[in-house]
Amino acid sequence: MNIIEEKWDSVVDTLSTEFGFSPISINTWIKPLQVQRYDSDEGTLFIYVPIDEMGINEDFINSYINKKFTTPLRSTIAELTGLDCTKIVYTVEQNVVKEADSSSNTDNSFNNILEKANLNPEYTFENFVVGSNNKFAHAASLAVAESPGEIYNPLFLYGGVGLGKTHLMHSIAHFILENNPQTRVLYVTSESFTNELIEAIRNGNNTAMTKFREKYRNIDVLLIDDIQFIIGKESTQEEFFHTFNDLHGAKKQIIISSDKPPKEIATLEGRLKSRFEWGLIADISSPDYETRMAILRKKEERDSKEKGYHLDDEVIQYIATNIKSNIRELEGALNRITAMSSLEHREITVELAQEALKDMISPNAKREITPDLILLTVAEHFHIKTDDIKGSKRSADIVIPRQIAMYLCREMTSTPLKAIGKLMGNRDHTTVLHGVEKISKEIETSDDLKNTIDIIKKKLNPN
Numbered sequence: 001m002n003i004i005e006e007k008w009d010s011v012v013d014t015l016s017t018e019f020g021f022s023p024i025s026i027n028t029w030i031k032p033l034q035v036q037r038y039d040s041d042e043g044t045l046f047i048y049v050p051i052d053e054m055g056i057n058e059d060f061i062n063s064y065i066n067k068k069f070t071t072p073l074r075s076t077i078a079e080l081t082g083l084d085c086t087k088i089v090y091t092v093e094q095n096v097v098k099e100a101d102s103s104s105n106t107d108n109s110f111n112n113i114l115e116k117a118n119l120n121p122e123y124t125f126e127n128f129v130v131g132s133n134n135k136f137a138h139a140a141s142l143a144v145a146e147s148p149g150e151i152y153n154p155l156f157l158y159g160g161v162g163l164g165k166t167h168l169m170h171s172i173a174h175f176i177l178e179n180n181p182q183t184r185v186l187y188v189t190s191e192s193f194t195n196e197l198i199e200a201i202r203n204g205n206n207t208a209m210t211k212f213r214e215k216y217r218n219i220d221v222l223l224i225d226d227i228q229f230i231i232g233k234e235s236t237q238e239e240f241f242h243t244f245n246d247l248h249g250a251k252k253q254i255i256i257s258s259d260k261p262p263k264e265i266a267t268l269e270g271r272l273k274s275r276f277e278w279g280l281i282a283d284i285s286s287p288d289y290e291t292r293m294a295i296l297r298k299k300e301e302r303d304s305k306e307k308g309y310h311l312d313d314e315v316i317q318y319i320a321t322n323i324k325s326n327i328r329e330l331e332g333a334l335n336r337i338t339a340m341s342s343l344e345h346r347e348i349t350v351e352l353a354q355e356a357l358k359d360m361i362s363p364n365a366k367r368e369i370t371p372d373l374i375l376l377t378v379a380e381h382f383h384i385k386t387d388d389i390k391g392s393k394r395s396a397d398i399v400i401p402r403q404i405a406m407y408l409c410r411e412m413t414s415t416p417l418k419a420i421g422k423l424m425g426n427r428d429h430t431t432v433l434h435g436v437e438k439i440s441k442e443i444e445t446s447d448d449l450k451n452t453i454d455i456i457k458k459k460l461n462p463n
């Protein structure tokens with residue numbers, strides 16, 4: 001064992017204490033690396049990078065690991081061992097040496113105005129379970145979070161409904177703000193972007209348009225979610241095209257999510273399509289059984305502080321075996337079970353889980369739209385909790401989502417008013433009727449509301 005191997009644990013510790021690399025960064029990038037040998041004549045250190053295990057490809061070595069860590073590694077090794085590594089060579093196979101360009105520096109300086117908007121405090125890297133379905137997307141997101149605007153621009157994340165795209169995007173924003181609170185980060189849904197643009201155009205004056213442009217172009221990191229929803233809207237695509245060019249030209253980071261890769265978005269203008277392909281495209285697929293289990297455990301861990309329930313392994317196995325399509329449904333299933341247990345004062349057992357999930361798990365079931373799923377999707381869409389919708393708050397930011405949920409339950413399911421009322425916090429059926437009628441009427445005159453409802457419907461029923 002050479003002295004660098006002997007001191008490797010201290011090298012790793014020093015990277016985090018003196019260079020400020022976060023635990024997640026250390027776990028993802030540094031811990032898997034293995035020191036191979038040190039050539040003292042040449043002053044060259046050979047490090048093995050297990051790319052398969054790390055879920056990355058070879059390009060990452062030069063474009064990221066080398067750029068980010070070589071200089072800190074060299075100085076830490078010199079400090080702890082007295083050895084001067086003039087060169088670090090990263091290899092992808094135990095005995096093959098792949099040379100990497102070590103002339104790099106990491107310029108992490110960003111322009112600074114704090115703009116923390118629209119972030120779900122729960123959507124962090126720490127709360128994100130990494131599995132084979134999202135390993136690459138996670139690695140790419142972390143790389144971007146660590147060096148916004150520097151390597152992969154834009155980062156384009158795609159995947160089916162409820163698989164964690166928004167969660168990953170928020171995690172990037174959190175990470176960037178935690179490391180540099182002055183960074184101007186803006187997370188926005190395509191829906192808000194569209195609605196704000198419609199509003200600015202409707203105002204018909206230059207000031208409104210200038211304000212809109214200032215908001216979107218004077219930032220360091222733009223995260224735009226569900227880009228598929230601007231498709232088909234010409235004016236929005238046009239405006240987004242200019243926003244994209246401005247930001248990209250100024251080396252500001254752009255992160256985009258969508259349900260499909262750019263190539264497959266039929267109505268996306270060619271010039272946007274090609275721009276989306278400039279950076280890195282990463283997909284998230286459905287989680288495998290182990291990942292579903294891990295997600296349920298993580299959720300239990302987080303919830304248990306607040307709600308204090310415990311799930312036996314058999315119950316978790318039962319949910320993970322039966323709910324496969326997406327993570328939102330997985331969470332919805334867990335919510336149903338815990339709600340039934342607390343309302344009926346029953347212990348959580350496999351029998352209770354079977355009862356609670358019986359209409360979600362029918363043998364040949366297609367994806368069923370249930371009132372629970374509507375509740376969860378609406379809450380998530382407005383970044384509020386399902387308990388807020390069920391609760392007694394009467395502020396507009398809660399009342400409108402509540403009425404929209406009532407409206408969608410009525411329109412998309414055959415659930416009676418009384419049962420909808422019960423789900424929405426034991427409300428009377430006349431309250432539900434009032435909510436449904438109010439939304440039905442407003443939808444006739446408000447493009448914004450119509451747009452919002454269309455988007456939630458697409459989330460519920462993507463096909």
Ligand SMILES: Nc1ncnc2c1ncn2[C@@H]1O[C@H](COP(=O)(O)OP(=O)(O)OP(=O)(O)O)[C@@H](O)[C@H]1O
Binds near residue numbers: 159160162163166259
């Ligand atoms: N890997 C994961 N670990 C933990 N929780 C996850 C993971 N992936 C998704 N989730 C959770 O699943 C729910 C749905 O995820 P999210 O909203 O990010 O999906 P999405 O892909 O953006 O969906 P949509 O296409 O509908 O916008 C969220 O509550 C999120 O926290």
